[in-house]
Amino acid sequence: MKIQNARVIVTCPGRNFVTLKIETDQGVYGIGDATLNGRELSVVAYLEEHVLPCLIGMDPRRIEDIWQYLYRGAYWRRGPVTMSAVSAVDTALWDIKGKMAGMPLYQLLGGRSRESVMVYGHANGADIEETIDAVGSYIAMGYRAIRAQTGIPGIKDAYGVGRGTLFYEPADGTLPSNTVWDTHKYLTHVPKLFEKLRTTYGFDYHLLHDGHHRMTPIEAAQLGKALEPYRLFWLEDATPAENQEAFRLIRQHTTTPLAVGEIFNTIWDAKDLIQNQLIDYIRTTVVRAGGITHLRRIADLAALYQVRTGSHGATDLSPITMGAALHFDTWVPNFGIQEYMRHTEETDAVFPHDYRFEAGALLCGETPGHGVDIDENLAAKYPYKPAYLPVARLEDGTMWNW
Structure with a gap:
């Protein structure tokens, strides 16, 4: 069993969401969430330019090995962009494994x-x-x-x-x-x-x-x-x-x-x-x-x-x-x-x-699997809209924590 295709879907049904879809050569697919509020497109770029090309041809059943590959192999570890991308891959792979086993994720x-x-x-x-x-x-x-x-x-x-x-x-x-x-x-x-x-x-x-x-x-x-x-x-x-x-x-x-x-x-x-x-x-x-x-x-x-x-x-x-x-x-x-x-x-x-x-x-x-799917045709009707989180300042103008 091999990963045949992987792609990112961006949609905004009221707010922006980034979804990764991984498809196998046996027709089973899984989806994962890669949304990073206010920085969505940074994760899209990380996935499309650096992660997805590496996934093609891999065995989706080797979840642990793929996790280690994406975490240790990147050298630049941690951080919200990297880990949101790793999370999306991992969630999609668990979804695939659950579908292959015919079991909900909690059973696995x-x-x-x-x-x-x-x-x-x-x-x-x-x-x-x-x-x-x-x-x-x-x-x-x-x-x-x-x-x-x-x-x-x-x-x-x-x-x-x-x-x-x-x-x-x-x-x-x-x-x-x-x-x-x-x-x-x-x-x-x-x-x-x-x-x-x-x-x-x-x-x-x-x-x-x-x-x-x-x-x-x-x-x-x-x-x-x-x-x-x-x-x-x-x-x-x-x-x-x-x-x-x-x-x-x-x-x-x-x-x-x-x-x-x-x-x-x-x-x-x-x-x-x-x-x-x-x-x-x-x-x-x-x-x-x-x-x-x-x-x-x-x-x-x-x-x-x-x-x-x-x-x-x-x-x-x-x-x-x-x-x-x-x-x-x-x-x-x-x-x-x-x-x-x-x-x-x-x-x-x-x-x-x-x-x-x-x-x-x-x-x-x-x-x-995890019991959630995506309607891609409907998702396409809600294009991405740039949106930032606010910043917070004290009354004297000093930047503070949001």
């Missing part, structure tokens, strides 16, 4: 560890009252876990205040827009949100919050301590994690659970955080961290230290990643939670899939 990984996958949705509001209403809407839909974000008085376009009720797409222009940030105002306001949420809905629901790398370690520690009475499921991305030791300072001052890793590319980004038990949840995902093959290694390391998974699942990941992630989540023994932002109807039509939402959880299907 070792079978079920659970019957369903608990997910959380995003409740956003321009102010506290709007966010409270949004959380109530998610509860009414059956969610048991909700991420809550609110606008901050005096901060225009605060992170997490989305456009629409179920969808949040921050990429918003042909050039990056500017947002303003003030951590002092944020730290003063956010505890008020969670106090009101617990007063309104009690403690029967999991509440999460995303700091989006905006705080210094000591500021994050202050927020974590202030939120302790409200028993958050986690505080996400409290500070940039390039310096993994930064989380030690946060950990010393608060018992609020910590989650990080959606922008991590390899196990090396998370190694110290995990083995020093500085986090509680690792957020690496299929499309960003080398596909199923490498994500398994990260999860296995995390399991040794009672760190659980909480994979990224925003709308900048296509349904292909969500489908593959759900099979991974169904198998992985140290599962924690799965982020789930719903895609638009247009996106769901381009990427038909067999996973479904029930009672606050997602269930992967039994279709061989």
Whole structure:
């Protein structure tokens, strides 16, 4: 069995997605997600110019060897562009193997560890009252876990205040827009949100919050301590994690659970955080961290230290990643939670899939492979549209972390 053809499909049914399709000489094909929000075409070029010519003629069943070839053989390792490309290849190969075996992907990984996958949705509001209403809407839909974000008085376009009720797409222009940030105002306001949420809905629901790398370690520690009475499921991305030791300072001052890793590319980004038990949840995902093959290694390391998974699942990941992630989540023994932002109807039509939402959880299907396909004719009706993520500046103009 040989790889006969491989090609990249770019489509924009409401937002840009990059899909890799690998076809074999036996008529079996697999697809993988290669989307890198705001930098999509960089991955397209990496795949088309450097990866796909090497794949032709290879045996698609040799997933591990091909992964090592693409990672070690490139010399220039890691990074979001390289690893998004490797992830797409790996996901497509697992899809092919599942179809060849006549089994859903989770069975190839070792079978079920659970019957369903608990997910959380995003409740956003321009102010506290709007966010409270949004959380109530998610509860009414059956969610048991909700991420809550609110606008901050005096901060225009605060992170997490989305456009629409179920969808949040921050990429918003042909050039990056500017947002303003003030951590002092944020730290003063956010505890008020969670106090009101617990007063309104009690403690029967999991509440999460995303700091989006905006705080210094000591500021994050202050927020974590202030939120302790409200028993958050986690505080996400409290500070940039390039310096993994930064989380030690946060950990010393608060018992609020910590989650990080959606922008991590390899196990090396998370190694110290995990083995020093500085986090509680690792957020690496299929499309960003080398596909199923490498994500398994990260999860296995995390399991040794009672760190659980909480994979990224925003709308900048296509349904292909969500489908593959759900099979991974169904198998992985140290599962924690799965982020789930719903895609638009247009996106769901381009990427038909067999996973479904029930009672606050997602269930992967039994279709061989990862259970997601692409309608290429429909995809062709949505051409690529340049879109950048915003940048953030402090009120005095200083660049800050987005």
